[in-house]
Amino acid sequence: MSDVARAAGVSLVTVSRAVNEPDRVKPETLRTVRAAMQKLGFVPNLTAGSLASRRSRIIAAIVPTIANLVFSETVDSLSRTLADGGYQLLLGQSGYRLGEEAALVDAFIGRRVDGLVLTGDGQSQELRDKLRRAGLPVVQTWELSDNPIDMQVGFSNKAAGHAAATHLLAHGHRRLAFIGAQEIRSMQRLEGFREAAAASGGEVVAELIRPPALVDGAGPRFAQIRAARPDVTAVFCNNDLLAAGVLFECHLRGLRVPDHVAVLGFGDLAMARATSPRLSTVQIRRAEMGERAAQMLLARLTNEPLSTKSVDLGFEVIARGSTSRGSAD
Amino acid sequence: MSDVARAAGVSLVTVSRAVNEPDRVKPETLRTVRAAMQKLGFVPNLTAGSLASRRSRIIAAIVPTIANLVFSETVDSLSRTLADGGYQLLLGQSGYRLGEEAALVDAFIGRRVDGLVLTGDGQSQELRDKLRRAGLPVVQTWELSDNPIDMQVGFSNKAAGHAAATHLLAHGHRRLAFIGAQEIRSMQRLEGFREAAAASGGEVVAELIRPPALVDGAGPRFAQIRAARPDVTAVFCNNDLLAAGVLFECHLRGLRVPDHVAVLGFGDLAMARATSPRLSTVQIRRAEMGERAAQMLLARLTNEPLSTKSVDLGFEVIARGSTSRGSAD
DNA sequence: CTGAAAGCGCTAACAC
DNA sequence: GTGTTAGCGCTTTCAG
Numbered sequence: 148m149s150d151v152a153r154a155a156g157v158s159l160v161t162v163s164r165a166v167n168e169p170d171r172v173k174p175e176t177l178r179t180v181r182a183a184m185q186k187l188g189f190v191p192n193l194t195a196g197s198l199a200s201r202r203s204r205i206i207a208a209i210v211p212t213i214a215n216l217v218f219s220e221t222v223d224s225l226s227r228t229l230a231d232g233g234y235q236l237l238l239g240q241s242g243y244r245l246g247e248e249a250a251l252v253d254a255f256i257g258r259r260v261d262g263l264v265l266t267g268d269g270q271s272q273e274l275r276d277k278l279r280r281a282g283l284p285v286v287q288t289w290e291l292s293d294n295p296i297d298m299q300v301g302f303s304n305k306a307a308g309h310a311a312a313t314h315l316l317a318h319g320h321r322r323l324a325f326i327g328a329q330e331i332r333s334m335q336r337l338e339g340f341r342e343a344a345a346a347s348g349g350e351v352v353a354e355l356i357r358p359p360a361l362v363d364g365a366g367p368r369f370a371q372i373r374a375a376r377p378d379v380t381a382v383f384c385n386n387d388l389l390a391a392g393v394l395f396e397c398h399l400r401g402l403r404v405p406d407h408v409a410v411l412g413f414g415d416l417a418m419a420r421a422t423s424p425r426l427s428t429v430q431i432r433r434a435e436m437g438e439r440a441a442q443m444l445l446a447r448l449t450n451e452p453l454s455t456k457s458v459d460l461g462f463e464v465i466a467r468g469s470t471s472r473g474s475a476d
Numbered sequence: 477m478s479d480v481a482r483a484a485g486v487s488l489v490t491v492s493r494a495v496n497e498p499d500r501v502k503p504e505t506l507r508t509v510r511a512a513m514q515k516l517g518f519v520p521n522l523t524a525g526s527l528a529s530r531r532s533r534i535i536a537a538i539v540p541t542i543a544n545l546v547f548s549e550t551v552d553s554l555s556r557t558l559a560d561g562g563y564q565l566l567l568g569q570s571g572y573r574l575g576e577e578a579a580l581v582d583a584f585i586g587r588r589v590d591g592l593v594l595t596g597d598g599q600s601q602e603l604r605d606k607l608r609r610a611g612l613p614v615v616q617t618w619e620l621s622d623n624p625i626d627m628q629v630g631f632s633n634k635a636a637g638h639a640a641a642t643h644l645l646a647h648g649h650r651r652l653a654f655i656g657a658q659e660i661r662s663m664q665r666l667e668g669f670r671e672a673a674a675a676s677g678g679e680v681v682a683e684l685i686r687p688p689a690l691v692d693g694a695g696p697r698f699a700q701i702r703a704a705r706p707d708v709t710a711v712f713c714n715n716d717l718l719a720a721g722v723l724f725e726c727h728l729r730g731l732r733v734p735d736h737v738a739v740l741g742f743g744d745l746a747m748a749r750a751t752s753p754r755l756s757t758v759q760i761r762r763a764e765m766g767e768r769a770a771q772m773l774l775a776r777l778t779n780e781p782l783s784t785k786s787v788d789l790g791f792e793v794i795a796r797g798s799t800s801r802g803s804a805d
Numbered sequence: 806c807t808g809a810a811a812g813c814g815c816t817a818a819c820a821c
Numbered sequence: 822g823t824g825t826t827a828g829c830g831c832t833t834t835c836a837g
Binding site: 157158160 | 806807808809814815
Binding site: 191205362399421 | 526532559566582583587717747
């Protein structure tokens with residue numbers, strides 16, 4: 148940088164300003180400095196800048212795994228929105244292990260990231276305290292907590308499970324199956340699902356898959372359920388890809404959907420609009436979740452007033468052909 | 477850090493060593509220092525460390541989008557392997573735009589990342605030169621270049637397309653369809669696909685989807701192809717999810733797979749083992765690609781000898797039920 | 806609008 | 822095994 152300053156005949160500060168606050172530099176000077184930068188191939192060292200300014204312009208996000216469309220689409224929009232705001236994304240995968248999450252948080256705090264996006268609300272009290280003490284802007288996603296660490300954007304998983312059951316019950320089903328990962332948010336949905344079923348005299352058979360819940364696990368689980376309980380007439384899959392697997396399994400066994408079995412997915416991934424019949428599903432606004440998380444952080448970091456610290460994105464049961472004949476498709 | 481030093485009655489350097497090279501500190505001293513760190517809640521500032529040591533312990537990766545299972549699984553294993561090696565991942569999405577990629581590279585060089593993982597070989601000469609000048613370890617993935625920037629791990633997309641066609645031709649098909657994204661690697665596969673078809677007197681109808689190639693685009697494309705060319709008997713989808721969409725479309729139209737139409741996928745995602753019939757596909761070792769990329773970088777950064785700068789992971793055509801009756805499933 | 810001085814919090818040498 | 826001395830390359834006051 149001092150080379151640039153010398154070449155342009157100005158001081159270090161002026162070069163710094165030319166880079167960071169071009170408006171506060173006389174246009175003519177700016178041109179000279181830029182020419183010098185160009186000629187010397189100068190790339191400002193952001194690490195040094197971060198150290199001096201105490202702002203890293205890096206946001207960290209921790210997700211269970213990115214190899215799950217449900218999270219990768221959230222991270223996608225998160226990363227895009229941050230990039231537009233001049234921030235970059237440091238990614239951590241916890242593999243659903245809370246200890247791993249805590250270790251990642253330590254590393255991220257050490258890097259002095261400007262903000263943190265977490266998945267869920269399962270953090271230990273110790274971790275919560277640490278984050279609060281660090282004064283780090285935090286957004287929790289994918290759940291809605293009564294006592295968020297800082298900010299949050301999500302929806303009620305339990306309510307979503309409840310709504311799923313209600314949809315199936317409304318179509319006359321009483322023997323319901325649940326296929327999902329053995330993972331906290333999926334369990335919350337199961338809880339809501341069970342509650343709604345119980346309230347209407349329904350019954351629930353649950354099959355839990357140890358994460359990662361890959362598509363190819365769904366068919367066999369469904370076969371197991373059918374073998375044990377042939378009277379099950381509806382199944383709620385906690386991910387549209389799992390549901391697609393179940394649909395294929397139904398085709399294979401000659402079970403007609405929705406006549407013999409109704410299938411309800413979760414997520415409203417693109418796949419839900421590609422199956423036959425089209426997949427009824429619980430729509431979650433994944434992309435918006437990432438975008439809002441980014442916006443909340445950016446607002447905080449630029450001291451803009453924040454309308455709310457807690458955003459409920461809700462969910463919507465989308466009725467398509469896999470649960471009812473009358474519906475679209 | 478000086479607070480810790482004072483509290484422990486040692487110098488700054490000793491604290492630094494206690495953190496970074498605990499072996500070179502007397503066990504007793506180490507204990508005292510750690511106690512002080514604990515008590516003061518000291519979290520070392522890695523930014524300052526990076527500036528002083530000129531090593532950031534950050535690797536950056538640029539992928540077109542992470543909202544595509546094909547890339548997210550590579551990034552997943554990349555990130556895991558890096559984490560195990562003590563490195564963190566800074567993620568950039570280019571959205572298939574080369575200009576965006578160049579901008580990201582600038583930002584990453586500015587952050588003084590220790591290494592860079594790129595997708596493909598489409599970089600401009602200017603960018604290649606810049607990276608070489610920066611002396612930054614670079615791994616290109618998902619392709620195999622004659623003239624890599626530095627290191628690479630991938631496979632030949634053209635050969636994969638060729639093998640796909642060969643598989644279909646071997647099953648007697650001559651009127652072939654290709655469904656894929658309008659994106660460089662997909663186009664390379666189309667090229668190989670066409671070559672192999674032409675060599676055997678086959679014919680290819682191609683339908684290109686503007687990225688992102690979402691699943692729900694596949695069925696309609698296939699319908700279009702069938703309408704225009706009812707004599708098409710085999711279709712190669714450049715992604716297993718697209719292929720799943722085509723399978724559903726076939727079910728819908730009463731086309732039997734593989735009797736009326738053979739369907740071949742790409743990737744060997746978990747979905748390929750969940751469809752009915754099971755999906756024949758071109759298997760790509762995505763997870764291994766990320767892992768190897770990470771290992772190559774880590775080796776370089778620790779000055780370990782590197783066996784090769786270029787790794788060909790190959791691919792394999794997996795025959796399942798969607799292209800031939802005889803196969804498994 | 807521009808500059809001079811004083812760090813940001815750590816690590817690299819080199820001594821002891 | 823531990824300490825001393827200099828920075829790493831920027832940004833931040835505060836003057837002018």
